[in-house]
Amino acid sequence: MLMIFNTILILILISLAQALESCKLLFAKSPPNWEKGLMFVRDLKDFDGMVFLYGDKQMRHFWNKNTYLDLEVYWFSGDRLVGRSFLPSVERAGLMVVSSPEPVDKVVELIRGRRCIYMGKVLGLP
Helix, strand or coil: CHHHHHHHHHHHHHHHHHHCCECCEEEECCHHHHHHCCCCCCCCCCCCEEEEEEEEEECCEEECCCCCCCEEEEEEECCEEEEEEEECCHHHHCCCEEECCCCEEEEEEEECCCCEEECCEEECCC
């Protein structure tokens, strides 16, 4: 019975993944871009979020100073998704910091409620 349930769940996830498009992300590739991120943005119509690309793997920390969007933060080490954090807007929760669960070299900030595929991974699912 459990095997049938798992098979059905996998088929549902595959169907969802096939219906989704690739994430449309802004790129943050340099220290000034890393620092600003999605600060001061209240609406992002043509993009799902932002990807932060680093040249090395380190523990990363993101905060919501001047961030007005609720964000899901996805932590990547190479091609491997290693964790997810919720970073609410500063208006909703006050200043908050979220940290990667291990050293990472890529971080995706996805606007909460959006769903898309990044590096073969479905982002935005609960």
